[in-house]
Amino acid sequence: MYLWNQSEERLNRFAGLLKGERLTFQIHYWGTVRHLTANVVHKHSFYEICYVNGGTATYAEGDAEYPLREGVLFCSRPGVYHQIKDVDRLDLLFVAFEPDETQSDANEFELYDRALKQGAVWLENQAISPSVQLWKSLLLPEGPLRPMPVSLLPQLAHALLVSFQAPLGGALKPEPVQQASNNALLINRAKLYIRDNLSGNLTLPEVAHYLNLSERHLSRLFAGSILESFSMLVRSERVRAAERLLARTNDPIKEIAERTGFASVHYFTRTFTRAKGISPAAFREASRRNE
Known part of the structure; x- marks a missing residue:
């Protein structure tokens, strides 16, 4: 053998x-x-x-x-x-x-x-x-x-x-171990799913189904663990992804809006400007000057 x-x-x-x-x-x-x-x-x-x-x-x-x-x-x-x-x-x-x-x-x-x-x-x-x-x-x-x-x-x-x-050493009393809570792991899985699927029409039922949770349970997790609603998290992740694309690519703003899941260029521009205090075009220009 x-x-x-x-x-x-x-x-x-x-x-x-x-x-x-x-x-x-x-x-x-x-x-x-x-x-x-x-x-x-x-x-x-x-x-x-x-x-x-x-x-x-x-x-x-x-x-x-x-x-x-x-x-x-x-x-x-x-x-x-x-x-x-x-x-x-x-x-x-x-x-x-x-x-x-x-x-x-x-x-x-x-x-x-x-x-x-x-x-x-x-x-x-x-x-x-x-x-x-x-x-x-x-x-x-x-x-x-x-x-x-x-x-x-x-x-x-x-x-x-x-x-x-x-x-x-199994007979000995184990030392206390700090472990990530199950809630934190679920929130992290939800965030990863959202980041990887931004171009789609993300909904709370969709993510809850992916995690095998009820919508109510997932909603409570967001509110209790990260003090942010599901819709707020999705919006912030869309803006964060758009930031990276604006700074690192020459893709048209319309295409970036579509890839990050915004329904229209107008909605993308309004949401991005409200979140970052600067329009997408101005953000791209500023990022290029700072390179």
């Missing part, structure tokens, strides 16, 4: 130091091994996360023992004595690493390190988890399937290590 030795070699060659915007990881080694034998009691100064792709064994950590079988993800933490024993044809994926405190955001480093140190040691039923699926995408497949391009390995390997924080 996979080219184990070649996959290990490729990862160790191209996915070493993994730099991210807020977290950076030092990789000590990647491993992809079939039929692993038992090892002695030992410890590391770094994290080693393993996934069982087949076979069975027992993972011992201190006085605790955990069964290893296909689908199990487990984490050996720094300074903790551990051992894999009672092995029967064990196939493992593993990666040894540590987050780089000097090259990471201090808060992100603390959250990640705490999640892995205080979180779960052993998780089962991980075969179709996002982390394991991402991990396997880094391997070289047998047969006609094309492998992931080498150029993507560092980014995807970084994403894999970041992803371990969720399952292994």
Whole structure:
């Protein structure tokens, strides 16, 4: 199914130091091994996360023992004595690493390190988890399937290590996260639809239907979220689009009026002048002088 030795070699060659915007990881080694034998009691100064792709064994950590079988993800933490024993044809994926405190955001480093140190040691039923699926995408497949391009390995390997924080640290109380409200997302979608369809006869029912909302609900969203009615928003977007076309093109004013959804040149000129304090022709002339 996979080219184990070649996959290990490729990862160790191209996915070493993994730099991210807020977290950076030092990789000590990647491993992809079939039929692993038992090892002695030992410890590391770094994290080693393993996934069982087949076979069975027992993972011992201190006085605790955990069964290893296909689908199990487990984490050996720094300074903790551990051992894999009672092995029967064990196939493992593993990666040894540590987050780089000097090259990471201090808060992100603390959250990640705490999640892995205080979180779960052993998780089962991980075969179709996002982390394991991402991990396997880094391997070289047998047969006609094309492998992931080498150029993507560092980014995807970084994403894999970041992803371990969720399952292994899942038992910890999550940090509060600021999220955009659903109302804000709906308003943004409405604005994008309006901007992309200005030449049409935009109506509140049309946009509400696009968003799968009632007209009343959408109207309340506009009034409550942006303190602007639907008609006011459409008008301001038409004027904004006309500004760009007047400044950047030589298109006739009549054509610009049509493209931005105004019913007539007269209505366009009156609306634009009221909004900008200057006629479309004068605005175009002024914009050219300021270039």
